Amino acid sequence: MELLQGIESRRSVRGFVDTPVPEETLRRILQAASHSPSYTNTQPWEVAVVAGARRDALSELLLDLARTGTPSSSELPAPAQWPVDLASRAGEHNARRFRVLEVERDDAGARNELRLMNYSFFGAPCVLFLFMDSTLSEWSSFDMGLFAQSIALAAHDLGLGTCLQASLTHYPGAVRQFLGLPPSMRLMLGISLGYADPAAKLNRYQSARKPLDDFVKWYR
Numbered sequence: 001m002e003l004l005q006g007i008e009s010r011r012s013v014r015g016f017v018d019t020p021v022p023e024e025t026l027r028r029i030l031q032a033a034s035h036s037p038s039y040t041n042t043q044p045w046e047v048a049v050v051a052g053a054r055r056d057a058l059s060e061l062l063l064d065l066a067r068t069g070t071p072s073s074s075e076l077p078a079p080a081q082w083p084v085d086l087a088s089r090a091g092e093h094n095a096r097r098f099r100v101l102e103v104e105r106d107d108a109g110a111r112n113e114l115r116l117m118n119y120s121f122f123g124a125p126c127v128l129f130l131f132m133d134s135t136l137s138e139w140s141s142f143d144m145g146l147f148a149q150s151i152a153l154a155a156h157d158l159g160l161g162t163c164l165q166a167s168l169t170h171y172p173g174a175v176r177q178f179l180g181l182p183p184s185m186r187l188m189l190g191i192s193l194g195y196a197d198p199a200a201k202l203n204r205y206q207s208a209r210k211p212l213d214d215f216v217k218w219y220r
């Protein structure tokens, strides 16, 4: 796939078939992503690949926490308040996903179902958890974002779909305990990964982009 075409055609996948992803394919994706740039080439990323029975058990654990209303203890702070234009784009994103699902926006049950789908990894047979050392700064968070995008693009090139998920950072203690990892590993992101289900309603949703001239100023 041509690079620009790959960048522009990648989109979040929120419905997967249960076909397992071969280990060789996962290795190819992660190998490619390891070429991501990082601050002074520090390569802060550490990855847990979870599939099969372990994936099912972890999904159950997270679903239990989410269903019972356990508050998020994500180690990534969210802003106290989003700036107005960003909040408006987030609102539009949520509204359009509801439209695709043909549910009313004020349908609390449907909203909750959509939220819970995050913890079943939208049906993906594989999920990646990205960690970095807890002493690192925002520079390394930046590197983690680049690494995550490389995973998404490499997967896309190989015919797989991904969904990058902040929601999978909501219960870091439970994830670390399940995986037998120390508290020094900060959970940065979860990525559901697999083959897209063309029949999944949510995969009909395509996010919009603000126009170039809304975010670029030219000085010349």
Ligand SMILES: Cc1cc2nc3c(=O)[nH]c(=O)nc-3n(C[C@H](O)[C@H](O)[C@H](O)COP(=O)(O)O)c2cc1C
Binding pocket: 010, 011, 012, 013, 014, 093, 118, 163, 164, 165, 166, 167, 168, 206, 207
């Ligand atoms: C850091 C980050 C966290 C995200 N968290 C979630 C999430 O928890 N659940 C979800 O369904 N999508 C999540 N997304 C996907 C975004 O909603 C998506 O990237 C955005 O709407 C643009 O759509 P696109 O990826 O299809 O281009 C996340 C994306 C990023 C970069």
